[in-house]
Amino acid sequence: MDSNDIVSSSSSNDIEAVHNKFNNSSATADSESDKKKSVNNNHISATASNSGNNIISEILNNHNVNSCKSDIKTITDHWQNGQQLWSLSEDSIYAKDSKTIVTVGHPSVNSVVPLDLLRYIYLPEHPHYRLFDSGTRTISYLKARSFVPVKSLSLCEKKRILVTGGAGFVGSHLVDRLMLMGHEVTVIDNFFTGRKNNLDHWIGHPNFELIRHDVVDPYMIEVDQIYHLACPASPPHYQYNPIKTIKTSVMGTINMLGLAKRVKARFLLTSTSEVYGDPEEHPQPETYWGNVNPIGPRACYDEGKRVAETLTYGYMQQDNVDVRVARIFNTFGPRMNENDGRVVSNFIMQALKGENLTIYGDGQQTRSFQYIHDLIDGLILLMNNDYREPVNLGNPDEYTIFEFAEFIKNEVNPKCKYTTLPATTDDPKQRKPDISRASEFLGWSPRWSLKQGINETVQYFRQQMAAGVI
Numbered sequence: 001m002d003s004n005d006i007v008s009s010s011s012s013n014d015i016e017a018v019h020n021k022f023n024n025s026s027a028t029a030d031s032e033s034d035k036k037k038s039v040n041n042n043h044i045s046a047t048a049s050n051s052g053n054n055i056i057s058e059i060l061n062n063h064n065v066n067s068c069k070s071d072i073k074t075i076t077d078h079w080q081n082g083q084q085l086w087s088l089s090e091d092s093i094y095a096k097d098s099k100t101i102v103t104v105g106h107p108s109v110n111s112v113v114p115l116d117l118l119r120y121i122y123l124p125e126h127p128h129y130r131l132f133d134s135g136t137r138t139i140s141y142l143k144a145r146s147f148v149p150v151k152s153l154s155l156c157e158k159k160r161i162l163v164t165g166g167a168g169f170v171g172s173h174l175v176d177r178l179m180l181m182g183h184e185v186t187v188i189d190n191f192f193t194g195r196k197n198n199l200d201h202w203i204g205h206p207n208f209e210l211i212r213h214d215v216v217d218p219y220m221i222e223v224d225q226i227y228h229l230a231c232p233a234s235p236p237h238y239q240y241n242p243i244k245t246i247k248t249s250v251m252g253t254i255n256m257l258g259l260a261k262r263v264k265a266r267f268l269l270t271s272t273s274e275v276y277g278d279p280e281e282h283p284q285p286e287t288y289w290g291n292v293n294p295i296g297p298r299a300c301y302d303e304g305k306r307v308a309e310t311l312t313y314g315y316m317q318q319d320n321v322d323v324r325v326a327r328i329f330n331t332f333g334p335r336m337n338e339n340d341g342r343v344v345s346n347f348i349m350q351a352l353k354g355e356n357l358t359i360y361g362d363g364q365q366t367r368s369f370q371y372i373h374d375l376i377d378g379l380i381l382l383m384n385n386d387y388r389e390p391v392n393l394g395n396p397d398e399y400t401i402f403e404f405a406e407f408i409k410n411e412v413n414p415k416c417k418y419t420t421l422p423a424t425t426d427d428p429k430q431r432k433p434d435i436s437r438a439s440e441f442l443g444w445s446p447r448w449s450l451k452q453g454i455n456e457t458v459q460y461f462r463q464q465m466a467a468g469v470i
């Protein structure tokens with residue numbers, strides 16, 4: 001069934017009528033939008049090469065179902081013809097100095113995509129044509145959607161890519177980027193912490209497949225690359241069922257390495273800064289062996305990932321599997337679970353609800369927070385680079401948890417107060433990545449400031465609250 005079938009069906013007309021009743025500006029919106037659209041189209045032909053970011057933004061903001069196909073065709077034509085719809089000047093890209101970020105990705109691995117296109121996916125004005133009725137607590141799926149444009153690659157450029165844990169926070173952003181780059185992406189996820197909603201904008205796309213599967217059991221598929229992310233990552237989640245966490249890391253990684261060996265795929269393990277435990281060396285270079293309590297409450301995750309790394313290099317040495325290992329430091333952004341338990345989502349949700357921010361311990365422990373797009377840039381660069389040793393991916397800007405609480409309070413809700421709770425067992429006292437390797441071998445360094453990333457994340461949580469999703 002294609003989108004036309006769905007749009008013309010009587011039941012979707014009924015739903016549309018319900019939608020129009022709820023959204024009394026619908027008719028005007030269409031004609032207004034048509035007007036704006038014709039203005040936009042003129043604007044495109046006049047200024048496509050230098051103000052494309054605004055154009056995409058206007059198109060997507062004024063986007064409705066009727067104008068969708070022609071709008072998307074316009075963007076696609078420009079993209080495929082190699083015309084820039086956005087500026088690629090150094091000035092507008094490098095943005096930790098508070099300049100505007102227009103694109104994410106790196107030209108060296110063809111991963112550059114306009115930020116507005118990604119924003120359209122994760123910060124939609126009308127979330128994917130879902131209509132939430134707070135009175136009856138029902139959701140109507142109004143119409144089949146068109147898909148945002150993806151790159152058109154030749155058969156030899158197009159890769160078949162498996163992403164395990166692709167419905168999770170990090171996984172779904174990786175999938176967005178790989179899809180926009182034009183690859184064929186298969187996701188396997190057991191939906192323990194991942195959510196279908198994170199990927200519903202790709203369901204039905206010819207380049208995309210979503211499969212419910214637990215990596216603890218073997219899986220067979222012909223692919224060129226495997227990004228192995230599957231594992232709960234927030235302390236409350238991974239400690240909820242520690243044996244399952246270890247099985248996921250150990251058996252899941254064996255299964256995926258076995259698959260990589262059989263089909264000769266390149267394999268990337270997403271490891272973690274937690275392999276350094278409560279570090280005695282600061283900042284942490286990849287050569288540091290770590291300080292992990294093997295029987296503490298965090299061990300199921302820390303030791304699980306350490307074994308996963310050992311397995312990865314075992315398969316490389318013994319079976320010649322082509323491997324990459326990323327050690328990911330604290331990452332945040334849209335699509336974190338609101339009840340994830342990690343400090344970023346906890347503080348933002350508490351501030352939005354006007355609750356006290358919960359500080360565990362004395363708040364003097366430090367973390368270095370990285371925005372999701374920087375991490376995705378790094379993962380794709382690493383996968384497509386020849387470097388095989390572990391690589392830290394994190395933002396070296398370090399904050400005490402108390403400083404971070406102050407920051408969230410100032411940004412989100414200055415009326416917030418704090419509640420101090422006992423420190424968690426074995427909580428690392430300090431954490432900051434040494435990113436010399438990533439910089440030297442991948443040409444990677446983070447571009448997003450904490451402020452820019454937090455602004456987008458807050459916007460996401462606000463939208464989710466307004467849409468009744470959380």
Ligand SMILES: O=C(O)[C@H]1O[C@H](OP(=O)(O)OP(=O)(O)OC[C@H]2O[C@@H](n3ccc(=O)[nH]c3=O)[C@H](O)[C@@H]2O)[C@H](O)[C@@H](O)[C@@H]1O
Nearest residue numbers: 233235272274329330331342343346358359360365401427
């Ligand atoms: O965010 C991540 O990427 C990392 O999150 C966790 O590592 P952790 O640093 O303990 O992350 P959080 O749970 O966000 O805690 C950070 C600090 O904030 C504190 N915290 C947390 C939550 C809260 O409400 N209040 C609070 O003070 C914690 O005690 C800890 O000191 C995971 O174990 C890592 O695998 C993962 O890479």
